[in-house]
Amino acid sequence: MEHTHHEVMEKGYSGENLDDDGREKRTGTMITAIAHIITAVIGSGVLSLAWAVAQLGWVAGPVALMAFSVVTYITSALLADCYRSPDPITGNRNYTYMDVVMANLGGMKVKLCALAQYSTLVGSTIGFTITASISMVAVMRSNCFHKNGHQVECNTSNNPFIITFACIQILVSQIPNFHKLSWLSIFAAVMSFVYASIGVGLSMAKVAEKGHHARTSLTGVTVGIDVSGQEKMWRTFQALGNIAFAYSFSAVLIEIQDTLKSSPPENKVMKKASLIGVSTTTLFYMLCGCFGYAAFGNDAPGNFLTGFGFYEPFWLIDLANICIALHLIGSCRVFTQPIFGFVEDLCAQQWPESRFIKNEYVVKIPFLGPFYLNFFRLVWRTTYMILATLIAMVFPFFNDFVGLVGAASFWPLTVYFPIETYIAQTKIKKYSSRWMWLKILSFACCIVSIVAIAGSIRGLAVHLKTYQQFKLKN
Template sequence: MASTTTASSLQINNDLAQKNLDDDGREKRTGTWVTASAHIITAVIGSGVLSLAWAIAQLGWIAGPAVLMTFSCITYFTSTLLADAYRAPDPVSGKRNYTYMDVVRASLGGRKVQLCGIAQYVNLVGITIGYTITASISIVAVKKSNCFHDHGHGADCKPSNYPYMILFAVIEILLSQIPNFHKLSWLSILAAVMSFAYSLIGLGLSIAKAVGDGHDAKTALTGAEVGPLLSSSEKVWKTFQAVGDIAFAYAYSTVLIEIQDTLKSYPPENKMMKRASLIGVSTTTLFYMLCGLIGYAAFGNDAPGNFLTGFGFYEPFWLIDFANICIAIHLIGAYQVFCQPIFGFVEKKCREKWPESKFIMTDHTINVPFCGEYYFNMFRLVWRTTYVTITTLIAMIFPFFNSFLGLIGAGSFYPLTVYFPIEMYIARAKIPKFSFTWVSLKILSWTCLVVSLVAAIGSVQGLVTDLKKYQPFKTE
């Protein structure tokens, strides 16, 4: 009787364990299209939205909206191709792939896996550096706003960015101890709310400025005009850089697979991810159009590089402060969304190489008041702290907002948003060479390559110009 009871108990425990596991033996995923949309909005509506008024000012009323819509459509199209690659060979019942590199390995293999890894992780590192720069600029803008309010708009208010980069780094070191992507939903939802908040504030202030008394901002169909303050070569370079800034504003393909890996199995993950991508990209495009076009209408050809920290607005100072605080909170969350794949990749490789290392493998349980048990790992603490520290140091060396964003956007858009999704689709669908579909996809891919190269050249030139002007030992 006892043995029968024991066997029944074991069977019940096994059944319960199976119910808490997915088909790959991992803890059951609970994500939905709502949480995936929040992750996407967190990843997409980031610091990119702040530079769009400047980008539109370089491109003008015709090319600006056209470039925005083109990037939007391409991003959504390729994200649907990428969503189908999460499981292979079948997009619904095939084997799961947990990272972008795993997807490329399953669909393409060979050296393209290494090329994908280089492109993805260099881009992720670049984004985290860019977010460190942007967050510090936003925090400094709060101090500047209060200084201008107290001492007048002509006051010499130039606090240093460095202390705030360090403060941002300390916060990220703490948050980086969150074990993995699956524990980040609350942070992404908070960050998404913040991104809506500061985008709406910026939009509202732009509308008020555009329709206000004494508004005399000059705009043009072709954007900033060549003249005494802008040479023809500078116009070309800034146009290229503006394309890179817009490309950066749509960068989320690097974490799409990691986001999809948080989704529960039914409805099928690819269908939920496509729905989330449509909602995320549509929502962000609407915000981008409004912020970019109305921002350009408000500031004209003299639009600042960052329309909430460039002080096209001075009052109401408290609202500008609140918007910049929202930016900082959003970027705190977005930083984690983009760096978690890096953390996971390095930690997985280290566990595989040194499986006997107690330093790497041992988790220590800590009881955190009001939060329950927390699993603490020494290797995770040391490695993630080191990563945040290094990216912060690089941000201190290159604190240039527009040029850095343009370079990251140019470097990530073609390989990760366009090339690999298209190549994987061609391979999986076995599309014949030189067929209409094959030629159409290749033309799209090659065109995007040219656009990315042009944007990269413009951004590098902008960085070189910024470095020549930069005086690191003076406050900004």
């Protein structure tokens, strides 16, 4: 694979500063990989889990959370083995998810993978922008409720906050590549633990309150009391999409693995990091989903930190929502990097002589050291964030949007391509018991994705009927 314009800076490096592929030596460790995974996984998805468990109930809710967790870990381990081809330890590196598919499957499947991956990453960018703005609005509303009482409407437009988040992202997006993002991911991972812990703590306090009687059941929202039979079915489908979104990190797994040092072998480190990352997030998801449901019952809000099931202590709710917004700065950056890298590499190959695309200018920043400025990177990344922001302003529906992105991406990226590339690379015999089990898993997850997509599209359609452009009431 050709070197991109990111590697132009590396030409003056001596051999000991280069990896086996001639690129700058990778310095990532299991700790930085776990930070990237947690930053990618514990995101806005955690906020909708109380609502998701409320739709499914005490039995199906926790079972669904565990099932998605187990599937995500199994398939992430399969994908980690495909980072190098044909041998998982000594083979050639695959720098991106698409490279993995190209090395093992080829043909039309490469284009389908690109479509699935980049659609998911664009959708996640928009979802994070919506969520960050909702959290910033929640801080304003929390202070308004504290000052004026809980009966006041305290409506605030999302749009100024969507624009604020976009401006921050435009600045942060100028960090050249994944290898420079470890500090941002570690910071974002800490933020995610803080707000998830606050959410769990507030839910536990509400459950422990004297006279607290939230109506819960083994099967979730009750037909005939809370919803109609048809609405129950659609909500169940949408809840599955929300849980799928909460576990999505396969789209950036290979890019995270490409930051790791080559010794010990990257696939072994990535499997351990995936196990720790997914186990940690599952624990938080169980706590947030189950305690959130216990606190709010069948009336659980779509976003349990901004839906105002909690009003006090207002400063703690403010802190949680500020942490969400700060975390999403990191999450959004992790999810946009593969898109940025793909377009920039493509343009560098298409126009190899263009100085606008290739030239890097060193800008010395006090206390931070040299910063490499590239004008194409500046223009393209800024344009991308502006377009994502405009879409977020048009469709600011949290639950429906995260459900749709999660449902659409879960089967192709988390299940189908990891299984197919692993079968191809390890040459598993057709119709062997291992081959059959992997295919059954893929088929079952495909069905789940289809019904979850249907539920989320239906939710979006219902909300669009009643939504007035740029006059959203929170």
